[in-house]
Amino acid sequence: MGSTAKIQVNARNRAYQFEGDCGEKILNLGLSNAIGLPYECGSGTCGTCKARLVSGDIADRWPEAPGRKYLKLKKGEFLMCQCTAESDIEIEVESFVHTMEAGACVPSALKGRIASAKLLVHDVMLLRVELERGVDFDAGQFMLIQFPEVVGFRGWSMVNYQRHAESLDFVVKKQPGGKLTEWMFSHECEGLDVELFGPLGDATFYSRLGKNILCIAGGSGIAGIMSILSRAQQDGYFSQYNGYVFFGVRTMKDAFFLDELSDFSDSGGDKLEVTIALSEEEAPSSAMADYPHLNFDKGFVHEVAGRRMADRYKDIRAYLAGPPPLVNGAIGMLLQARVTTDNIRYDKFS
Amino acid sequence: MSKNQQICNVADIPPNGMKSFKTEDGSKILVANFNDGYYAYSDACPHQGTCLGEGFYDGAVLTCHKHLWQWDITTGKPIGLAEAPLERYQVEVDGGKLFVKAASALRMAVLFADISEATKTRLERLTRRETFESGSILYDIGDTTDDLYILESGRVEFRFGRDDRTSAAGFILRKGEVFGWAALLEDQPLRIARAVCVEDSTLLRLNGEEAVELLSADPESGYRVMRQLNTLITTHLTSSGRQ
Numbered sequence: 001m002g003s004t005a006k007i008q009v010n011a012r013n014r015a016y017q018f019e020g021d022c023g024e025k026i027l028n029l030g031l032s033n034a035i036g037l038p039y040e041c042g043s044g045t046c047g048t049c050k051a052r053l054v055s056g057d058i059a060d061r062w063p064e065a066p067g068r069k070y071l072k073l074k075k076g077e078f079l080m081c082q083c084t085a086e087s088d089i090e091i092e093v094e095s096f097v098h099t100m101e102a103g104a105c106v107p108s109a110l111k112g113r114i115a116s117a118k119l120l121v122h123d124v125m126l127l128r129v130e131l132e133r134g135v136d137f138d139a140g141q142f143m144l145i146q147f148p149e150v151v152g153f154r155g156w157s158m159v160n161y162q163r164h165a166e167s168l169d170f171v172v173k174k175q176p177g178g179k180l181t182e183w184m185f186s187h188e189c190e191g192l193d194v195e196l197f198g199p200l201g202d203a204t205f206y207s208r209l210g211k212n213i214l215c216i217a218g219g220s221g222i223a224g225i226m227s228i229l230s231r232a233q234q235d236g237y238f239s240q241y242n243g244y245v246f247f248g249v250r251t252m253k254d255a256f257f258l259d260e261l262s263d264f265s266d267s268g269g270d271k272l273e274v275t276i277a278l279s280e281e282e283a284p285s286s287a288m289a290d291y292p293h294l295n296f297d298k299g300f301v302h303e304v305a306g307r308r309m310a311d312r313y314k315d316i317r318a319y320l321a322g323p324p325p326l327v328n329g330a331i332g333m334l335l336q337a338r339v340t341t342d343n344i345r346y347d348k349f350s
Numbered sequence: 351m352s353k354n355q356q357i358c359n360v361a362d363i364p365p366n367g368m369k370s371f372k373t374e375d376g377s378k379i380l381v382a383n384f385n386d387g388y389y390a391y392s393d394a395c396p397h398q399g400t401c402l403g404e405g406f407y408d409g410a411v412l413t414c415h416k417h418l419w420q421w422d423i424t425t426g427k428p429i430g431l432a433e434a435p436l437e438r439y440q441v442e443v444d445g446g447k448l449f450v451k452a453a454s455a456l457r458m459a460v461l462f463a464d465i466s467e468a469t470k471t472r473l474e475r476l477t478r479r480e481t482f483e484s485g486s487i488l489y490d491i492g493d494t495t496d497d498l499y500i501l502e503s504g505r506v507e508f509r510f511g512r513d514d515r516t517s518a519a520g521f522i523l524r525k526g527e528v529f530g531w532a533a534l535l536e537d538q539p540l541r542i543a544r545a546v547c548v549e550d551s552t553l554l555r556l557n558g559e560e561a562v563e564l565l566s567a568d569p570e571s572g573y574r575v576m577r578q579l580n581t582l583i584t585t586h587l588t589s590s591g592r593q
Binding site: 008010011012013014015047048050070092094095096328331332335336340341342344 | 397398399406408413415418419420430431433517518519520521522523585
């Protein structure tokens with residue numbers, strides 16, 4: 001560690017060279033040099049960041065990563081998000097690679113401390129991380145976070161939105177069998193030092209988008225949507241454009257952020273419509289009385305969205321977030337409604 | 351697989367639907383119905399190999415569920431976010447049985463996808479099919495830009511610079527990819543990179559002057575080729591422009 005390596009990436013269209021710390025992940029080194037290497041989850045699951053080793057030595061920091069099932073190991077393929085350079089290396093990426101556009105938030109390694117960890121409902125917590133230095137990110141992006149106690153980075157979307165943010169809020173759902181989240185739900189997290197890398201992800205919202213927005217989220221997927229709503233509210237976006245938000249949970253017991261969503265809906269006036277979809281029960285009348293600015297409906301969130309959107313897909317940009325069946329269901333619905341693919345943005349949490 | 355191979359019966363394909371089938375060599379082929387026609391493509395998404403049979407098909411447009419690349423089912427041409435065409439197979443239906451055969455590299459080339467059938471056939475006649483061993487240099491910096499190449503199989507890499515001071519300048523590996531397209535341009539008489547086969551490769555070779563002459567006789571096709579050529583050059587030079 002401490003030594004540096006020269007890395008050459010041969011992409012379909014050209015080659016890139018950069019240098020970096022041998023202990024850093026190859027993907028992170030490329031991205032922090034504003035080179036748009038391919039990735040999706042950044043945390044070893046999706047396989048999108050696969051590359052082939054042409055020469056030199058690498059070390060695999062997570063040989064059990066589920067994303068390795070997409071690799072042809074005999075051909076020397078590896079995941080850039082899990083491997084580090086042990087010497088100068090030359091690698092190959094099959095896709096076109098371009099430098100990041102001017103104005104993009106270039107990701108970097110960050111340090112932070114957990115300022116608070118509050119339960120939102122029985123299996124979901126809101127985590128606030130105070131950063132050593134402020135960071136710029138776009139609404140809808142995520143960070144990779146590593147706890148000292150549990151090895152490996154996880155990707156969580158930011159809930160808040162501000163330029164030069166000095167603290168970041170995340171929603172963490174307890175995953176049955178998930179090492180980190182089980183640890184977090186049974187230990188005191190406040191005061192812990194964490195490492196971060198980001199911001200990442202291109203399911204982002206900008207006010208210059210100039211379209212109506214449709215957000216469909218399930219469970220902790222609402223995090224990035226909150227950031228999008230926050231930015232839209234700050235910029236007065238809903239004075240001009242419509243917003244349709246659908247948030248799916250199983251029952252009222254699993255629902256959170258209802259006060260915040262209600263405030264967004266209130267401040268957005270007629271143009272912002274927020275619907276809570278409960279998949280396993282009818283909404284109790286008390287919920288409707290408590291949240292007059294929210295709609296409640298029964299069903300899977302993408303089905304509820306499909307029903308309520310009816311023919312309101314004109315000039316729309318859709319943001320989807322949640323478990324893969326939800327995202328796939330929503331994509332199918334949007335394609336049927338003739339929403340073009342460049343207007344469908346999502347992060348699949350698996 | 352260059353011979354006709356039966357992979358299913360017409361009745362196996364739902365009307366305006368699609369289904370994947372395994373071939374003799376273990377690869378998978380996707381067969382789709384659109385109106386009265388049947389179309390067959392490699393089931394592996396040209397992006398990351400995702401099974402296209404698990405994607406969405408609305409009876410005209412196929413969408414890969416992973417990154418929403420899309421294609422016109424009748425041509426395999428990319429639409430929207432897609433950066434590459436589908437690998438096409440020719441289909442023959444005989445007595446309710448459906449046979450497939452790998453399509454020629456020229457017929458898969460996006461550069462020539464929009465031209466008239468007659469001009470496509472004439473272009474096909476102009477091509478020479480050549481095989482090269484791994485390590486062969488197809489052309490070097492400063493060589494004249496006489497021919498255009500279409501990859502059928504194998505892999506070709508490009509390098510800038512001379513002697514041992516060279517740098518990688520991209521590579522191609524998909525059937526139907528075209529390179530050496532300076533042969534179609536005016537005032538670009540010399541190669542600016544070296545093209546090397548890094549695997550045993552089969553290529554279709556097309557003389558630039560002859561191709562331009564042929565396209566001049568069919569200006570509409572010629573215009574379409576030049577439009578595609580512009581897109582190709584732009585893809586190599588700029589980002590996708592997504593925002």
